[in-house]
Amino acid sequence: MIALVDCNNFFCSCERVFNPALQGKPIVVLSNNDGCIISRSEEAKALGIPMGAPLHEQQEVIRKHDVQVFSSNYTLYGDMSARVMSILREEVTTIEVYSIDEAFLKLTGNFDEEMARALRAKILQWTGIPVCIGIGSTKLLAKIANRHAKKNKTLTGGVFDLASYWDxxxxxxxxxxxxxxxxxxxxxxxxxxxxxxxxxxxxxxxxxxxxxxxxxxxxxxxxxxNGISCLELEEVPPDRKGVMASRSFGSPVETLEELEEALANHVARASEKIRRYGLLATRLEVFIKTNRFRKDDPQYSRGIAITLDRPTNGTAELMAVARELLQRIYRPGYRYKKTGVQLVHLVDEDAYQPGLFDAPKANRIDLDKIIDEINRRLGDPKNPVITRASQGTQRSGSGGKGWQMKAERHSPHYTTDWNQLPEAKNSVI
DNA sequence: TCTGGGGTCCTAGGACCC
DNA sequence: TCTGGGGTCCTAGGACCC
Incomplete structure (x- = not known):
């Protein structure tokens, strides 16, 4: 048996924990740029405010019913999430934290609906967060049970066991x-x-x-x-494939300088993130796009990626590469809405051994060349603008978990010469 | 005027390799 | 007129998740 524990209106519930006066009142939490409504209290849902609605479309209802509006505070939500998850971990040995507000639990024989009710009460008492619990023989059935528990809260008390239900x-x-x-x-x-x-x-x-x-x-x-389990519980989250950092602009941006400035921020955040995880990136992607909602504006959306000649998590060198890539895809005359960067083909810093990094010969960006070039252009040789990031721990011997990248074949998309990078295709729609 | 960010997985066609 | 097969990697986009 599997239980799905799902926090109710999670972000709104978190805000209420720290401001109990909000109890019983309609509140909403907004997306990153305060653009969309991404969490609603029951009272807000009852007012007909849809999930994901643009804020400006709901101003009328918000004003009329005095709905309290919050910007999102992910530090707070992450912290509350950790508290809930730690209670769950005390309860069962096998748990998959599926998202910030959900976890699957593998149930042992004696776990029944009554225990689920006790667990629900405990979480509410200890954290102030209301949850619903659904039980089923597979993940999908547990999801369905959870949905039923949530939709019929007065009847179910927030807990529903589909597996032992008569119908x-x-x-x-x-x-x-x-x-x-x-x-x-x-x-x-x-x-x-x-x-x-x-x-x-x-x-x-x-x-x-x-x-x-x-x-x-x-x-x-x-x-x-049909009760045949196909989706296993993932106790250990699989290795991360990539890290992205992007933001929309509040108002459209047209100049390369403004895009560069935003991108620098994104690179800083993304590289900081992979350093925290102890990872190095071997590939970097930059993208820019216009506002897809403005149908009358000419649209332009393009991304460009490059494989680095050695893995790195150094902000400065990644930023230098990102800037060069941006210049390749930037076209004047568009009103840009969003830009971002993605660091992919991530490598474990500890497992990386320079000798084993079998990078492609012809199809790569020579990081040092770029750094030298930029230092020559901008810096004083004694005081370089950009320095090389450390290359991780050098290992002696051949033991241990070596990391090896498969050699890449030649591809026309990659070259060591910036001037030979592919021309942007005409993406005007 | 305003309409999120961060993920995964899949597909399809082109280029390239052997 | 007919014109390999199997593989990887690339870009781009779609579909889905929270």
């Missing part, structure tokens, strides 16, 4: 496919085309038909609905 099919029949975990707008539409609109219909569908129209993803969900 599980009734619950599935009550769950629309577009409320299913893993089914978005598109897959819901595809299912509708097969006359499937509820989880029950999905559960009883022909496996071959599901396989054909939805591929392995659909088949996995079908099995999970």
């Amino acid at each position: 599980p099919e009734g619950i599935l029949a009550d769950t629309p496919t577009d409320g299913l975990w893993g089914v978005g707008k598109n897959l819901a539409q595809r299912l509708k085309g097969m006359d499937i609109t509820t989880a029950l219909g999905f559960q009883q569908a022909d496996p071959a038909a599901i396989r054909t129209s939805m591929g392995v993803v659909g088949e996995r969900m079908l099995r999970e609905l």
